[in-house]
Amino acid sequence: xxxxxxxxxxxxxxxxxxxxxxxxxxxxxxxxxxxxxxxxxxxxxxxxxxxxxxxxxxxxxxxxxxxxxxxxxxxxxxxxxxxxxxxxxxxxxxxxxxxxxxxxxxxxxxxxxxxxxxxxxxxxxxxxxxxxxxxxxxxxxxxxxxxxxxxxxxxxxxxxxxxxxxxxxxxxxxxxxxxxxxxxxxxxxxxxxxxxxxxxxxxxxxxxxxxxxxxxxxxxxxxxxxxxxxxxxxxxxxxxxxxxxxxxxxxxxxxxxxxxxxxxxxxxxxxxxxxxxxxxxxxxxxxxxxxxxxxxxxxxxxxxxxxxxxxxxxxxxxxxxxxxxxxxxxxxxxxxxxxxxxxxxxxxxxxxxxxxxxxxxxxxxxxxxxxxxxxxxxxxxxxxxxxxxxxxxxxxxxxxxxxxxxxxxxxxxxxxxxxxxxxxxxxxxxxxxxxxxxxxx
Numbered sequence: 222x223x224x225x226x227x228x229x230x231x232x233x234x235x236x237x238x239x240x241x242x243x244x245x246x247x248x249x250x251x252x253x254x255x256x257x258x259x260x261x262x263x264x265x266x267x268x269x270x271x272x273x274x275x276x277x278x279x280x281x282x283x284x285x286x287x288x289x290x291x292x293x294x295x296x297x298x299x300x301x302x303x304x305x306x307x308x309x310x311x312x313x314x315x316x317x318x319x320x321x322x323x324x325x326x327x328x329x330x331x332x333x334x335x336x337x338x339x340x341x342x343x344x345x346x347x348x349x350x351x352x353x354x355x356x357x358x359x360x361x362x363x364x365x366x367x368x369x370x371x372x373x374x375x376x377x378x379x380x381x382x383x384x385x386x387x388x389x390x391x392x393x394x395x396x397x398x399x400x401x402x403x404x405x406x407x408x409x410x411x412x413x414x415x416x417x418x419x420x421x422x423x424x425x426x427x428x429x430x431x432x433x434x435x436x437x438x439x440x441x442x443x444x445x446x447x448x449x450x451x452x453x454x455x456x457x458x459x460x461x462x463x464x465x466x467x468x469x470x471x472x473x474x475x476x477x478x479x480x481x482x483x484x485x486x487x488x489x490x491x492x493x494x495x496x497x498x499x500x501x502x503x504x505x506x507x508x509x510x511x512x513x514x515x516x517x518x519x520x521x522x523x524x525x526x527x528x529x530x531x532x533x534x535x536x537x538x539x540x541x542x543x544x545x546x547x548x549x550x551x552x553x554x555x556x557x558x559x560x561x562x563x564x565x566x567x568x569x570x571x572x573x574x575x576x577x578x579x580x581x582x583x584x585x586x587x588x589x590x591x592x593x594x595x596x597x598x599x600x601x602x603x604x605x606x607x608x609x610x611x612x613x614x615x616x617x618x619x620x621x622x623x624x625x626x627x628x629x630x631x632x633x634x635x636x637x638x639x640x641x642x643x644x645x646x647x648x649x650x651x652x653x654x655x656x657x658x659x660x661x662x
Contacts, residue, residue, distance in 0.1 A: 290419060297327040300414040304423060308430075317430050320440060325410040328403070331447045332415050345549040345574050346596035352578030357391050358585035364396045365586055371468075371480060379487040380497035386486050388583035389569060393455040397479060400453065401446040405429065409449045417626070425449050428458035437465065437474045452476025454486045464489040493568045494561060499542065501563040501580040503532040504592055507556050513648045517635065519543040525558060532558070533593060549577060551651025555594040573631075600653040603629065607661040611652065614660045615640055 288307040294300040301322055308318045343351075365372065365387045372383035394400045406426065413422035432438045438451070445451040451461065456476050465474035468484030475481050508529045523540035525531070530546075531538055538544070544558040557577075566576040581591050603611065605627040612622040612633055620636040629652060637657065638650035646656065654661075 290423070293416070294414060297410075297414050301325065301410065304410075304413065304426070308427060311427075313427065313430055314434075317434060321406050321426065321430055321433070322410065325404070325406040327414065328407050328411045328447075331403070331408050331411040334447050335412060335415070335417065343574065344596075344598075344600065344602050345554075345577060346598055348574040348578055349581055349592070352392060353581045353585050353591060357395070357582060360396055361387055361391045361582065361586040364390070368479070368483070371483060375484060375487040379491035379495070381487045381490045381495050382583065382587075384583040384587040385490070385501075385566070385579065386483055387586055388579045389486055389566075390454055390483065391582055391586075392575070392579055393450065394453050397453045400444070400455070400477065401450060402444050403447045405443045405445045405449055405451065405458075408445075408447050412448075422449070425458045428462045431462055432458055437461075438476070442475075442477060453479055453482035456482075456485065456489075460489065461485065464492065489569070490565055493565045495565050496542075496561055499539075499560045499562050500536070501566060501576065501583075502547075502557045502559050503536055503538060503544070504534070504594070505530050505532055505556050505558050513552075513638075514642075516546055516548060516638065516648075516650060517631075519545045530558070547573065548649050548651065549573065550597050550600070551649040551653075551656070552647050553597040554651075555592045555596070557592075600651075600655060603652060603654060603657065603661060607654075607657075608633070608652075610661045611637070611657055 288310055290300075290307065291303060294303065305315075305318050305322060309315050365384065368387075369383075372386060375381065375386060376383040390396050406429065409422045409426050409429070413419050413426065429438075429443075433440060442451075446455055449457045451458065453476065456465065461474070461476055464485055465476065466481060466484040466488045467474050468480035468482075469478055471478075473481075474485070476485070505525075511528070511530075520543060521540060522538040522542050522544055525544060525546070526538060526540070538558070542560065544560055545563075547557045547559050548554060549557065563573075563576050563580065566579050567573070569575070569579075584591055608629050609625055609627040612625040612627075615622050615633070615636045616625065618640065620640045621632075622636045623632040634650040634652060637652050638648040640660075641650070641656070642648040
């Protein structure tokens with residue numbers, strides 16, 4: 222009995238063990254598989270190549286061409302309306318355009334003055350006499366001393382002679398005493414409507430609008446010369462817009478502020494090509510065999526000296542600088558060699574008489590002598606009608622004056638000189654009642 226029970230017990234133990242094995246087997250198998258299976262690598266996708274898509278080139282927007290003015294206008298109001306439309310189409314603010322033009326009125330006196338400018342009508346000695354009057358020289362000396370510090374600074378900075386800056390101040394506004402009482406928008410609008418200088422006058426009106434927008438000038442300050450000049454040195458709006466300088470450091474460029482005006486004048490002349498230390502002109506004497514065809518030509522100083530021509534005061538004439546021979550009153554008047562600085566003064570006012578006046582006034586302010594040779598004061602100028610007759614007849618005869626406008630300019634004088642050469646006169650280009658008598662009646 223004892224053996225049978227033991228066998229039974231053993232069988233029961235084996236059965237229990239077998240059940241445990243069967244129970245644990247799957248888990249062991251799974252653990253075994255897990256420990257032996259290779260590690261699966263998660264595939265890493267490669268980044269897609271970066272494709273840079275360049276934008277298609279877009280056409281650069283081109284500014285719209287400025288609309289052309291009409292050839293003629295039936296009335297001043299029609300021109301104003303058309304100009305306003307054209308200005309706004311160019312991007313100018315309608316309010317700014319209207320506050321300039323609404324109060325502009327046609328001024329017939331401006332048209333008359335434009336056709337009879339003293340620089341082109343007076344004989345050179347009359348213009349020079351006015352420029353270098355005793356009162357203007359004395360006031361110039363006083364103003365020069367009053368502003369000596371500023372003027373010396375400007376001469377050092379820009380290279381322009383202090384007396385020339387002062388002389389332009391004196392010529393343009395009598396040193397600030399007469400800056401003009403014409404309403405500038407009316408003056409410029411009248412010149413635009415008149416048509417002779419339409420494009421120029423319209424450009425000045427647009428520049429005036431920009432200056433007001435910039436805060437450089439105020440609408441209440443718009444009194445100036447009949448030709449649009451502003452302030453102490455009578456800059457026109459477009460020139461002030463480009464060359465105006467804040468000389469007193471107040472953040473504005475006002476042509477009515479003395480320091481701004483004088484600084485801007487020096488800046489303008491400097492950037493127009495002023496040569497430091499060079500006189501605008503040198504008075505010379507002509508040899509008996511002088512070739513008058515050389516008038517108006519620019520030759521090196523060495524070439525003029527080789528002809529026996531040199532400054533009468535013994536001044537140095539640079540051999541490499543170009544000088545132009547000018548006879549302001551013909552063969553019987555003074556002979557002047559003009560330096561590049563003479564032409565620079567003319568950018569201020571494109572008149573040889575004006576540049577001569579500025580040069581002589583500068584000499585007077587600086588205590589220097591003026592022209593030595595006497596003027597032929599017996600000669601008389603032509604009237605505007607006579608100048609037109611002269612221009613028409615010269616042109617008809619094959620000596621083109623480049624227009625018949627009644628204004629005695631360089632083209633007319635050159636054409637007259639060619640006529641003189643062909644008709645037995647000394648070709649000095651000096652037009653007077655005497656020399657042109659056969660062409661004006």
